[in-house]
Amino acid sequence: MIRIIRVLGAALGGMVGIALASANNELLDGMENAGAFVAAWVVAWVVVGFAILPYLTVVPAGWLVRQVQELSTAEFVTAVVGLLIGLLMGLFLGLPLSAFPPPLGTWLPLGTSLFLGLGMMGLTVAKRADLILAAEAIGLIRRPGSEGTNGSLRGEPHIVVDTSAIIDGRIAEIVASGFIYGTLVIPRFVLDELQHIADSSDTLRRNRGRRGLDILAQMQKQSATPVEIAEDEIPDVAEVDAKLVTLAKSRSRVILTNDFNLNRVAEVQGVRVMNINSLANAVKPAVLPGEELRVRVIQEGKEAGQGVGFLDDGTMIVIENGARLIDRDVDVSVTRVLQTVAGRMIFAQPRLE
Numbered sequence: 001m002i003r004i005i006r007v008l009g010a011a012l013g014g015m016v017g018i019a020l021a022s023a024n025n026e027l028l029d030g031m032e033n034a035g036a037f038v039a040a041w042v043v044a045w046v047v048v049g050f051a052i053l054p055y056l057t058v059v060p061a062g063w064l065v066r067q068v069q070e071l072s073t074a075e076f077v078t079a080v081v082g083l084l085i086g087l088l089m090g091l092f093l094g095l096p097l098s099a100f101p102p103p104l105g106t107w108l109p110l111g112t113s114l115f116l117g118l119g120m121m122g123l124t125v126a127k128r129a130d131l132i133l134a135a136e137a138i139g140l141i142r143r144p145g146s147e148g149t150n151g152s153l154r155g156e157p158h159i160v161v162d163t164s165a166i167i168d169g170r171i172a173e174i175v176a177s178g179f180i181y182g183t184l185v186i187p188r189f190v191l192d193e194l195q196h197i198a199d200s201s202d203t204l205r206r207n208r209g210r211r212g213l214d215i216l217a218q219m220q221k222q223s224a225t226p227v228e229i230a231e232d233e234i235p236d237v238a239e240v241d242a243k244l245v246t247l248a249k250s251r252s253r254v255i256l257t258n259d260f261n262l263n264r265v266a267e268v269q270g271v272r273v274m275n276i277n278s279l280a281n282a283v284k285p286a287v288l289p290g291e292e293l294r295v296r297v298i299q300e301g302k303e304a305g306q307g308v309g310f311l312d313d314g315t316m317i318v319i320e321n322g323a324r325l326i327d328r329d330v331d332v333s334v335t336r337v338l339q340t341v342a343g344r345m346i347f348a349q350p351r352l353e
């Protein structure tokens with residue numbers, strides 16, 4: 001294709017050179033070696049046409065096609081709509097501007113239409129996420145999968161799920177309990193990361209990745225909560241956490257995760273976070289100082305003389321002077337409750353008989 005364009009450019013350049021030489025025939029009449037000059041002139045234009053025409057036609061067209069191919073469907077649709085709106089506005093403004101005397105009456109309408117068309121196209125692409133959310137809110141468009149497998153209601157939240165929440169394993173039980181309302185959105189790049197973990201050479205990571213894939217497949221088949229695989233591409237963002245936040249902003253601003261750092265980043269950017277660890281801590285039974293519990297001491301604590309036991313929900317109980325009671329079920333009295341980032345710890349003392 002480039003070769004054909006170059007040949008056409010050479011032919012066009014030769015024609016331009018001959019035309020210019022013919023237009024200046026009077027100057028050539030008195031010139032010595034006019035024939036050689038004209039031949040060199042035409043050859044020069046042939047070379048110019050051969051070299052430049054591809055960069056005026058094929059190269060810009062190829063760049064434009066690549067840019068359009070990189071656009072997502074939402075970006076392309078909003079760009080076309082914005083361009084049409086801008087051109088329509090330019091048409092309405094161009095009618096009174098065409099009444100000006102030439103050349104203003106000729107160029108002002110054209111410049112106004114071009115400015116408004118390109119400006120509205122850029123504006124709609126930049127605000128495409130908000131425009132799509134607004135269109136969904138009034139029912140003009142619906143995302144694929146938003147209906148769900150059981151006809152979920154319009155306007156339901158779309159919860160973007162992180163890799164950590166999938167490989168954690170508890171998400172399946174939470175979904176089965178019915179506490180999550182809406183559509184779970186699994187981005188394609190999260191699936192890729194999950195697949196990478198499942199192919200890891202480390203046995204523990206490989207098992208966690210495979211369990212996550214099994215849980216995801218189970219939720220797709222058996223869960224009453226719709227699961228959508230999002231094909232959204234975010235080429236301008238490299239990190240997975242940043243992609244999750246960006247995707248959540250374009251959906252319903254909700255992320256389901258267990259990642260502490262992602263939790264903080266998302267909250268700073270105004271994205272609501274559903275943290276499974278926070279949920280687990282919230283549903284643990286409340287224990288107050290002075291309450292009596294029965295617990296089995298299973299090991300020594302960090303401090304001298306301490307014993308450690310666990311409640312049924314996994315809460316750690318540190319028992320003062322409990323080291324001598326290891327492998328025994330004892331009645332203890334709660335002295336204080338400490339809430340940490342890792343969870344809740346209970347301090348207690350053996351009940352005096």
